[in-house]
Amino acid sequence: MPEPDQVAPVAIRARRRTLGVPGKLAVGWLLLVVIAALLAPVLPLDDPNDPVGSIARQGPGTDGHVLGGDGLGRDLFSRLVWGARASLLLSVSAVILGIVIGGFLGLVAGYFRGRFDTLFVGLFDVLLSFPQLILALTLVTVLATGEGVSSTRRMVVLVFALGVVSIPVLGRIARANTLTWSQREFVLAARAMGARHRSIMFGEVLPNVLPAMFSIALLGIAVVIVAEGGLSLLGVGVRLPTPSWGNIIAEGRSELRDAPHVVLAPTVAIFLTVLALNYLGDVVRSRLDVRESAL
Amino acid sequence: MRVVARRLVHLLVVLFFVTLFVALLTSMLPGDPVDAIAGFASEEQKEALREDLGLDDPVWTQYGRWIGDFVTGDLGGYYSVTGERPVMDRVSTALPVSLQLMVEAQLLALVFAVPLGVYSAYRAGSRFDRTASATLFGLLAIPNFALALVLAYYVGVELGWLPVSGYVAPNEDLLEHFRRMAMPAVSLAVGQIAVYMRLLRSDMIATLQEDFITMAKAKGIPPSHVLWRHALRPSSLTLLTVAGLNVGTLIGGAVIVEVIFSLPGMGLLLFEAINARQYIALQSLVAIIAVGYVLINFLVDVLYAVLDPRIRHARA
């Protein structure tokens, strides 16, 4: 019977030093999105909030509007670019929050172990006991809905909620990596030389833990972008009229029959971004070869 | 036995913190909770409500009362100008709908993922393997709500093959039930197929290298039999555990899908509660969902220990 090929050849292929075509495409797309988002205020775009009745629900190419207009006649392309700004700001901030807090807690838990470990792992467990979207949904609803909630407040609460949700995931990775690294000799050596815990943790262990968290961070950004979409559909995403990829889809839902491009454009944007982030996250992870599951 | 006991303790601790958090949600509302819950009411009604909900009581009393109510099925009510309606009524009809959706989505995902995973492992590195993996990787990137919307539009509206909204119980009309569940289940399942297939594939590849597989082949057993009867079982443990755990995680996606397809499940209830600012109802709904999720995870954990004869005997 023909056997499955040796696993080795496939693995060798994956470990190439260079990035390869898909990788370069992924990086290219992400750079494009990031630059567009950053430069949105200075790019020659139409006002994303200005409704022009004539192009309402008209498809791509109408009157020089690249993607046409949405349900209210606002330029879709412009909203998409500004939406990238909001979505990226939200997701990157949330993940950074998760890394900072989760990473710190995981670092301390993995380094000192003992009571810290039990406490923080317990905290992670409790946080993980909630389905992620539900927890985020609840936090946003309780803290940022109701009368007179401003866009800014909603945004802050969104970052907070989605950050809190990512804390346990990032915390666990940080802890697992810290556990491995703090067993190494160079840590013992530093201790023997009289270095204080703080400097060892941040000076020696942390730099080794960060790269592993980077791959999860990439994946995490993708997850948060999608989560924002879900939250928008439920009415608690980024507050309108400020566009985000999620709320453009949510708004466009009612126009699906007449103007499907309103939903399709941000969907494609999310799809490509998530694909790129997933791919790069995988590549980074395989490069670093961290065996978190071993712990 | 000792293992189960330890996990039970863990379970109770987690349940405690989870319910504590949920019970205190209303006090986390900015401003005066009563205003948020029943802003339309008169001052006396608000006072009565405040007393009823015990919002002035110390934390532990509040929690105690809330737990007591929750366990006895008093989930609070929907407050509106016309009065108060119990949440429990709506939950009892909504819960089965959501459960059906999640289980059906999970089964659908497994039905596709298992053969794909087995065959990809058998022919690891082949064109089939690489194409399948790449395609599924791409499918993973599609947000499930986007897929749901696209399906609803193209399959439901344009082609008119399947209804885009509503629910029919399976004991009423099985065919109609599936016709209405099809697109929602598919929207949830697609993302899972990729994950499950990858998981099974890597476990299978590892198993296929083991000696006992070579031995089975040396017995003259045909390859299909070796794959399905010898290799699959030891490789499927991780998959089943993850699938079991995911039933709970699907809740997040289920909420959105129910909203898009107007399925009267917990997700839709949640959505309505949010829109109508029914914070008490929201609190109870979240509590049910969270507790359910914890319990499912616990059961899966215990099941895992039972299923693997090695673990079962090692702990004996």
Next chain:
Amino acid sequence: MIGRREHVTRAPDELRPYSRRLLEVDDLATHFTTPRGKVRAVDGVSFALERGRTLGLVGESGSGKSVLSRSIMGLLPGNVERQGSVAFEDHRLDQMGPAELRSFWGTQIAMVFQDPMTSLNPVMRIGRQITEPLRFHLGMDRREAEKMALALLASVNIPEPGRRLRQYPHELSGGMRQRVVIAIALACGPKLLFADEPTTALDVTVQSQILDLLRTQQRERDMAMVLVTHDLGVVAGHTDEVAVMYAGQIVEQAPTRTLFASMRMPYTAALLQSIPRLANASHTRLDVIAGRPPDLLDPPRGCRFAPRCPYAQDRCREEPPPLQEADEPGHVYRCWFPVGTERGQEALERNLAAPVPQGVDG
């Protein structure tokens, strides 16, 4: 009589008289294609085996002995090149496709693997693992197969066979597991059994039991057996003939008694030397063969054992020695300066007197 390499003319089947010759391997070579190049795990092996006879295949790890037995059976993974012929009762195994081979595996040819813990499916009950080939190949129904399984377990001296059928592999001791593996292999009554280091993973006390068991079964069933091992001691009491392998080739082959009495190849002598002896005082230093087996990617030009051989001369390093016949019948070896001959003795003395040491501990 186990023969040496020769070309056999085949008579058409109908006219062929009943022959006891079961297996004939002719110049078999097995190459693995790896990212680093072609590894010649088996490089030109020939031998023949008759019914009811046991051939011991001895060699260090890396000598190619395990690859050889799997190669003969056809059990190797995809990136393998095979040359030469393997004839089992006139059927050319090397020319068969996977489906055809499968009809031989289990029924005509079977294999016992080294580690019984990993060669049994850990999540499948013993009973099912035994009845499986019975139901597949012999078409038995479940009841018949279970009865047969009980009989098999009894025949390999497993106590309480009924209880064992329901158990999982990890519930049995190592020795019992190996007995189960043997029972499975023998289930359909094969004519040829490959035992690949069947006792290496077991306690010493259990080892002889297993070997005796194999021998008994073999005699009862008139079954041929190839016993693969790295331990010359194992081979001594349990085989009819021994072939010593080194770096993918057979370097000496003889009936067992002859081999031990008058070995010719220095490698065989060194192997014999390195067996710890009960008679020695405790803490006696073990005689080991210095150095390591050659890289099979690019074997040395001359004799492959030359770098480690105390008898090696220049000729050994230049010219690979062919398989030559010794005086005793059925005895072949591959050496220019064999042990126990004048030539060899002179070579050894020359080396001992030389300033550069040749390798073996004194």
